[in-house]
Amino acid sequence: MKLLILALKNITRHRLRSLLTMAGVAAGMFLFTAVETMQHSLAKVTQASADDTTLIVYRENRFCPATSRLPEHYLPTIRRIKGVREVIPIQIAVNNCGASLDVITFRGVPAEDLRKYNPDLVVIAGSYENWIKRSDAALVGETFAQRRGLKTGDKFEAVGINVHVAGILKSKESQDNNVAYVHLPFLQQASNIGLGTVTQFNVKVTSSDLLDPIAKAIDETFRSDSQPTVTRPEKAFFAETAKQMIELIGFTRWLGLGAVAAVLGLVANAVLLIVRGRVKETAILQTLGFSRRQIASLVSFEGILLGLLGGAIGVISAYLFFHWQSFTLGNEGLTLAITPSPTVLLKGLLVALLLGLLASLYPAWRASRQHVVQSLSQ
Amino acid sequence: MFITIRNLTKSFKKGPNLITPLQNLSLEAPRGEFLALMGPSGSGKTTLLNLIAGIDSPTSGDLMIDDHDVARLSRAQLAKWRSRHVGYIFQLYHLVPILSAFENVELPLLLMPLSRSERRARIDAALDLVGLSDRAQHRPTELSGGQEQRVAIARAIVHDPGLLVADEPTGDLDGESARSILALLTSLSQDHGKTIVMVTHDPKAAAVANRILHLEKGQLVNPTATPASAVS
Numbered sequence: 001m002k003l004l005i006l007a008l009k010n011i012t013r014h015r016l017r018s019l020l021t022m023a024g025v026a027a028g029m030f031l032f033t034a035v036e037t038m039q040h041s042l043a044k045v046t047q048a049s050a051d052d053t054t055l056i057v058y059r060e061n062r063f064c065p066a067t068s069r070l071p072e073h074y075l076p077t078i079r080r081i082k083g084v085r086e087v088i089p090i091q092i093a094v095n096n097c098g099a100s101l102d103v104i105t106f107r108g109v110p111a112e113d114l115r116k117y118n119p120d121l122v123v124i125a126g127s128y129e130n131w132i133k134r135s136d137a138a139l140v141g142e143t144f145a146q147r148r149g150l151k152t153g154d155k156f157e158a159v160g161i162n163v164h165v166a167g168i169l170k171s172k173e174s175q176d177n178n179v180a181y182v183h184l185p186f187l188q189q190a191s192n193i194g195l196g197t198v199t200q201f202n203v204k205v206t207s208s209d210l211l212d213p214i215a216k217a218i219d220e221t222f223r224s225d226s227q228p229t230v231t232r233p234e235k236a237f238f239a240e241t242a243k244q245m246i247e248l249i250g251f252t253r254w255l256g257l258g259a260v261a262a263v264l265g266l267v268a269n270a271v272l273l274i275v276r277g278r279v280k281e282t283a284i285l286q287t288l289g290f291s292r293r294q295i296a297s298l299v300s301f302e303g304i305l306l307g308l309l310g311g312a313i314g315v316i317s318a319y320l321f322f323h324w325q326s327f328t329l330g331n332e333g334l335t336l337a338i339t340p341s342p343t344v345l346l347k348g349l350l351v352a353l354l355l356g357l358l359a360s361l362y363p364a365w366r367a368s369r370q371h372v373v374q375s376l377s378q
Numbered sequence: 379m380f381i382t383i384r385n386l387t388k389s390f391k392k393g394p395n396l397i398t399p400l401q402n403l404s405l406e407a408p409r410g411e412f413l414a415l416m417g418p419s420g421s422g423k424t425t426l427l428n429l430i431a432g433i434d435s436p437t438s439g440d441l442m443i444d445d446h447d448v449a450r451l452s453r454a455q456l457a458k459w460r461s462r463h464v465g466y467i468f469q470l471y472h473l474v475p476i477l478s479a480f481e482n483v484e485l486p487l488l489l490m491p492l493s494r495s496e497r498r499a500r501i502d503a504a505l506d507l508v509g510l511s512d513r514a515q516h517r518p519t520e521l522s523g524g525q526e527q528r529v530a531i532a533r534a535i536v537h538d539p540g541l542l543v544a545d546e547p548t549g550d551l552d553g554e555s556a557r558s559i560l561a562l563l564t565s566l567s568q569d570h571g572k573t574i575v576m577v578t579h580d581p582k583a584a585a586v587a588n589r590i591l592h593l594e595k596g597q598l599v600n601p602t603a604t605p606a607s608a609v610s
Contacts, residue, residue: 002488003488006488009476009477009481010476012476013475013476280472281472281474284468284472284474285485286433286457287431287433287460287466288460288461288466288485288486288489288533289457289458289459289460289461289462289464289486289489290457290461290489291454291457291458292453292454292457294489372433372434373428373433373434376433376468
C-alpha cells in the first residue's frame with residue numbers, strides 16, 4: 001500500500017506524459033470494449049442456453065422476410081402438436097433485407113395474442129388498449145423509438161407503411177425493443193402480401209429439451225404441403241440467418257486484439273522511459289535499503305496504475321457510449337442490439353490491469369537488476 | 379557500530395584491464411567514532427565507503443560491522459541490513475523532487491513495519507533534530523542547498539541506524555551551510571553515538587572528525603593520524 005501511494009506520486013511527476021499515455025490506453029481500451037460489447041451482444045442472441053424455448057418456423061429455402069410466405073392456417077395445426085405452449089403468426093416488413101445499421105422492422109401480430117404470447121412486454125408510454133382499438137396503431141420498441149425520436153401520438157411512415165404510435169414498449173428481449181408491433185391484418189394489407197399469409201410462426205414450447213423434437217415434428221407435418229417449412233430454435237435461426245453480420249462482427253475480434261497489443265506497447269514504452277529516466281533515483285532507493293522485489297513492485301505499480309486508470313476511462317466511456325447511443329445492427333429483419341454489459345465492463349478493467357502488469361514486467365526487471373554503485377556514478 | 383576490516387580488496391574488470399581500487403586494506407573504528415577518509419581522486423575513498431555502506435561487495439577480505447559479516451551477505455540480505463543499520467548521506471543530497479521534506483524523510487520507514495503515527499513521530503523527531511520542523515511540507519525545490527542536505531541527513535537518521543556514511547556531504551555547500559552540517563554530524567557522533575565515516579577533500583571538514591585516514595592507490599598511508607596532524 002505504501003509503495004502504491006509512492007507509485008501514484010511518481011506518475012504525477014510528468015503529468016503531461018502520464019496523461020498522454022493514459023489517453024492512448026483509454027482509446028485502445030475503448031476500442032477493445034466496443035469490440036467485446038459487440039461480441040457479447042452477438043453471443044447473447046446466438047448461443048443456446050437451457051432457458052431457450054422458442055422456435056421459428058420459416059418457409060423452406062427462404063431467408064429474407066420478403067420471400068418467406070406461409071399460410072396463416074398452419075397456426076391451429078402447429079398449436080395441436082404435443083409440447084407446444086404458445087404460437088403466434090408474424091408478418092414482417094423491413095426496409096432493408098441486407099446487413100444495415102438502421103433497419104426498420106414492422107411485426108404484424110394478432111392484436112389479441114401479443115400479450116398472451118409475450119407477457120414480459122411492458123408498455124412504458126401510451127397504452128396497450130389504445131393499440132388494440134386502432135387498426136393502424138403501432139407499439140414501438142423503446143430502442144426503436146429512441147433511435148427515431150418517436151413518442152406516443154406521433155405518426156410515422158417507413159417501408160411505405162403509415163402508422164400511429166399508440167405506445168412505447170420495453171422488453172427483456174432486445175428484439176422486441178427494436179421493432180414496431182402492428183396489427184397483423186393491417187400489415188398484410190399495407191405491405192400487399194395479402195390476408196392469410198404470414199412470414200413466420202414463433203412457437204414457444206414447454207421445455208428446452210423439446211426444441212428439436214418439436215421442430216422436426218412441425219417440418220414433418222408440412223413436408224408434403226405446398227409451403228414446406230424449416231423450423232429452428234430462435235438462436236440457431238439468428239445465427240444462420242444473420243451469417244454476414246456474424247462474420248463481420250467476428251472479424252472485429254482482430255481489431256480488439258490489435259487494440260490490446262497497442263495498449264501493451266504504449267504502457268511498456270512509457271514505463272521503460274520512466275525507468276530509464278530514474279536510474280539514479282532507483283539507486284538512491286536501493287541505497288536506502290529497498291530490495292530488488294520492492295523496486296520491481298514500485299515500477300510494476302506505476303505500469304498497473306497507468307493501465308488501470310487509462311483503461312477505466314476507456315472502458316467506462318465505451319460502456320456509457322453504448323448505453324446512450326442504442327446501436328443496432330440488422331440483417332434480414334433480425335436485429336442485434338449492441339448493449340453494454342457489466343460483464344464486459346469488468347472484463348475490460350481486468351484486461352487493463354493485466355496489460356499494465358504485463359507491460360511493466362520487463363522494465364521492472366531491468367530497474368531491479370541495475371547495479372547500485374554504477375547507477376550512482378552516472 | 380564497531381567496524382573491523384581485514385585485508386579488504388576490491389577489484390573489477392574494465393575492458394581488458396583489472397582495476398584494483400582497494401588492496402589489502404585493514405582498519406578498525408570503534409562505536410561512535412567519526413572517521414574522515416581523505417585522499418586524491420581514484421585513491422579508493424568512495425569504494426571503501428560503498429563497501430562499508432553495503433552497496434558494493436568486496437572481492438576478498440573481511441568486513442565486520444558489529445556482529446554482521448557484511449562481506450558475505452547476499453544482495454537481498456545486504457538490502458535488508460542497509461535498511462536497518464545504515465544511513466547514507468550524498469554530496470548532492472539526492473532527494474526525490476516530487477516528495478515533500480516529510481515524505482523524503484519517510485522513505486526508509488516505508489520498509490519498516492510501523493504504523494502511520496509511529497512513522498510521523500519518528501519523522502517529526504528527525505526533522506526537529508536537523509532544525510527543519512517548519513519546512514516539513516516544502517519540496518526540495520523550495521529549500522536551500524543547506525536545508526536540502528539537512529533533510530538528507532534527517533532521511534539518513536530517521537530509522538535510527540548505528541552507522542552513517544557520508545560522501546562529500548559539504549562538497550556542494552557554501553561555507554556557512556557546510557559548518558552547520560559538520561556541526562550536526564559531530565553532534566550525531568558525540569551525542570547520539572553514531573559511527574560516522576565521511577569522505578571529503580576538504581581538510582576543514584576532515585578536521586571535525588576524531589580520526590583522519592589518508593588513502594593512496596587503494597591503501598592507507600597514515601592509519602593512526604589525528605585530525606591536527608593530518609590537517610597540518
